[in-house]
Each structure stands twice: as structure tokens, then as C-alpha cells.
């Protein structure tokens with residue numbers, strides 16, 4: 491495109507968001523339509539998402555923008571537009587992205603018109619961007635976590651100038667609302683209630699790549715939930731790095747209650763709750779509102795009070811155990827799940843034993859276990875006494891064996907019961923089965939048809955199989 495024309499379009503662009511992005515999406519659509527006419531087919535896009543629920547939610551917004559521009563969604567990375575939304579919480583997440591980028595290069599040789607883009611948490615790290623610019627020159631767009639809403643503008647600049655674009659912001663206090671979004675599931679949706687994190691756990695890169703905490707207003711959240719409900723969504727997952735530090739004119743528990751009262755919403759979940767500030771009010775609100783799921787994800791990280799202190803978690807072993815006991819006492823049927831890190835710098839066998847002790851005492855219904863990964867820029871990366879790999883691997887095995895054994899026993903507790911299951915999807919291995927979830931987050935497979943998806947059904951849990959159940963629809967009880 492000629493410079494004059496680009497400047498004219500830029501001068502016409504509205505300054506305020508999201509109007510500006512809708513304007514650029516229109517401009518992109520004109521260019522994409524021309525390309526479609528030349529190729530005689532629609533252009534396709536593929537987003538590959540790494541990392542957590544926040545990234546999954548961001549990807550829905552990114553897909554919404556790409557579809558507004560005129561791309562058709564595809565699962566294949568041999569598409570006309572391929573975007574990686576990256577995660578950097580552990581080193582192996584980064585390695586996977588570099589591996590995929592190598593593969594993309596060969597696809598791009600076959601389709602030189604292909605546009606490749608990377609965004610998300612990894613891009614907030616300077617050394618990553620340098621590596622990509624140096625060694626992966628086939629990447630056309632680079633942006634971060636604070637400006638995903640600008641995809642249309644960046645793509646327009648790339649198409650218009652025919653030049654790679656990079657835009658990275660160090661931080662933001664902005665929350666851009668009302669962008670288009672394409673949900674992955676019809677019946678359930680994540681809803682951001684806050685962005686960023688202020689906790690600076692000493693091992694964790696998230697506060698550096700996601701910036702400081704920003705909470706959305708309750709009005710924005712509730713109106714998004716109402717819109718989703720009107721669109722057929724029955725399950726909401728409220729998302730934040732630490733939902734307990736949600737700051738607005740109402741507290742997180744009050745927000746949770748209001749969301750659960752929105753018409754049409756059958757289930758509400760939330761992720762993640764930091765143990766340091768999980769309030770009695772939250773426990774009461776879960777207890778008293780049956781549509782709030784009987785599930786608390788409460789990351790432990792370590793059972794050693796000494797290590798927890800160095801991790802900057804701001805709770806100790808005893809307070810964690812008594813909090814878990816209180817949750818189990820107050821909310822019958824609740825499941826408690828967790829995240830645990832093995833091999834934090836300086837972790838001794840005694841520290842590790844404390845972790846095993848908490849696992850035995852709390853009896854987690856399930857646990858994500860991670861090997862400590864050194865993240866450049868965090869406090870822990872500077873700490874001496876990084877634990878040797880063979881010791882960490884051996885501890886990891888022992889921990890995994892214990893959590894697996896306990897979660898099997900926990901799952902077996904409900905064998906033979908009839909419980910409410912949200913029907914989620916047709917089982918990918920056996921299409922005669924529907925896979926769904928209990929309120930406590932356990933998975934149940936049962937014979938049924940796809941028209942059940944999105945509804946809550948009573949299912950008899952015939953057989954507990956480790957982490958999941960085989961069940962049968964209970965015909966003697968009402969179906970909704």
C-alpha cells in the first residue's frame with residue numbers, strides 16, 4: 491500500500507478503544523477480501539494456545555478479532571494466519587514454542603503468503619524477543635500480553651507496510667472491554683475478573699509478564715455473564731491469578747454470589763484462590779449457594795514453612811492445613827485440588843517430607859505437580875543451592891505416587907452415588923459416551939446423546955477409575 495494511503499487511513503482511525511480496533515478490522519477485511527478473490531478461496535487462521543486459562547480466554551478474543559477480519563478458523567498450522575499465544579511459566583513451555591516455530595518455517599516455505607505471529611507471556615521477556623528476531627525471522631507479528639486487543643491494528647500495519655511488526659508494552663493500567671470473542675465451548679465460558687498479579691512469589695514469572703493487578707468492575711463482569719447466559723452459556727469460570735485479591739466496591743465472595751444468581755447460570759467456578767487471603771466469607775458463600783461448584787483449587791506449592799517463607803507465599807504449613815480442614819468441614823462434598831513445586835532452591839529431604847505430610851493430611855482430590863523451573867528475572871533464580879536434577883526427579887516420582895494413590899482413594903469415595911453431572915462433550919474415543927463433570931470437578935463418562943451437552947443430569951457413578959468415573963443416567967430422578 492502506498493504511504494500516502496496508509497497515512498490517510500491512520501489519520502481517519504478513531505483514537506478511542508475498542509472503536510479503533512473495529513476500524514482496523516474493517517480495513518484488514520478489505521485487504522483479506524482481495525486476497526480471497528485472488529486465491530479463489532477463504533483464508534484460514536489457526537491459534538495455538540499454550541499455558542493457563544487466562545491465555546485460553548485471550549485466545550478467544552484473538553480468534554474473535556480474526557473472524558471479524560474474515561478469516562475462517564482451522565485446526566491446521568498450515569493455515570494462512572498462524573498465531574502462537576505463548577506461556578513462559580516453566581522452561582518446557584518455552585521449548586515447545588521454539589520447536590513449533592521451527593516447524594512453521596517449513597510450512598511457510600510451501601505457502602510464502604502465510605502470516606505468522608507470536609504473542610502472550612513469553613514475548614514480555616526481552617531475551618525471548620531477541621531470540622525470535624534473530625533466529626526465527628519468518629515471524630511477522632510479535633506482541634505481548636498487554637496489547638492483545640490491538641491485533642487488528644498490528645495486522646493492518648503489516649499488510650499495509652509489508653513489514654514485520656513488533657509492539658511490546660512494559661505494563662498497562664488499561665482494560666479494553668467489548669471486543670469480539672469466539673468461544674471454544676457453547677455451554678461454558680471463562681470470564682476475566684482481574685488481570686495481572688502483585689504477589690511476586692519468588693519462583694514465579696507471572697507478575698513480570700502479566701503486570702500489576704487490575705480488577706474489572708462488577709457491572710462489566712455481570713453484564714458479560716448476562717450476555718453469555720443469553721447466548722446459551724450455563725457454566726461460568728471466573729478467572730484471576732488470585733481471585734481473593736479482587737478489588738472493587740464489592741468483595742470477591744459478593745461478586746461470586748451475584749454471578750451465581752444470574753438467570754440461566756447453573757454452575758460457577760473460579761481460579762485461582764491464594765491461601766493467604768481466602769476469607770470465611772468466601773467459604774460461606776460457596777456453602778450457601780449450590781450453583782457455586784464444590785471445588786476449591788488451593789495451590790500449596792510446598793509443605794515446608796521454611797520454604798514457603800522463601801517462596802514469599804505468606805502462609806505456613808499449619809495455617810494451610812487448618813484452612814483446608816475448615817473448607818472441608820464447612821462445605822460438605824467439596825474437593826480440594828492443588829499445585830505443588832518440587833526442587834525449589836535449597837529444598838532438603840526434610841522440607842520435602844513436610845510436603846508429603848501435608849498431602850497425606852489434606853488428602854488432595856487431585857494435584858498438579860511441577861518440577862521447579864528457574865525463571866530468569868525472578869528472585870529464586872538468584873538463589874544458591876539449586877537442587878540437583880537426579881534428586882528432584884526422585885522426589886517428583888515419590889510425590890506423584892502419593893498424590894495419585896490418594897486421589898484414587900478420594901475418587902472411590904463417591905462410587906455408587908448418584909450425582910449431578912454437567913454434560914460437556916461427546917467422548918473423543920467413544921462417541922457413544924458423553925463426558926461431563928461433577929460439581930467437584932471430577933470427570934464422568936456415560937452413555938448419552940449430544941443434545942444433552944450443556945445440561946445438568948443425574949448420573950449414577952457405577953465405577954470409579956482412578957481420576958474419573960463410568961456412570962449411567964439415573965432415569966428415576968428428574969433431568970433438567
Ligand code: SAH
Nearest residue numbers: 693694731762789829830831860861862863
Ligand atoms: N496464580 C496461581 C498460579 C499460576 S501459575 C497461583 O498462585 O496459584 C500455575 C502454577 O505453576 C503455580 O501454582 C505453580 O505451582 C507453578 N509454577 C509457577 N512458577 C513455577 C516455576 N518457576 N517452576 C515450576 N512451577 C511453577
Ligand code: SF4
Nearest residue numbers: 687689690691694696
Ligand atoms: Fe505466580 Fe504467586 Fe502470582 Fe500465582 S500468586 S501468579 S504463583 S506470583
Ligand code: F3S
Nearest residue numbers: 541542577578579611
Ligand atoms: Fe503461562 Fe502466562 Fe498463564 S506464563 S501460566 S500463560 S499467565
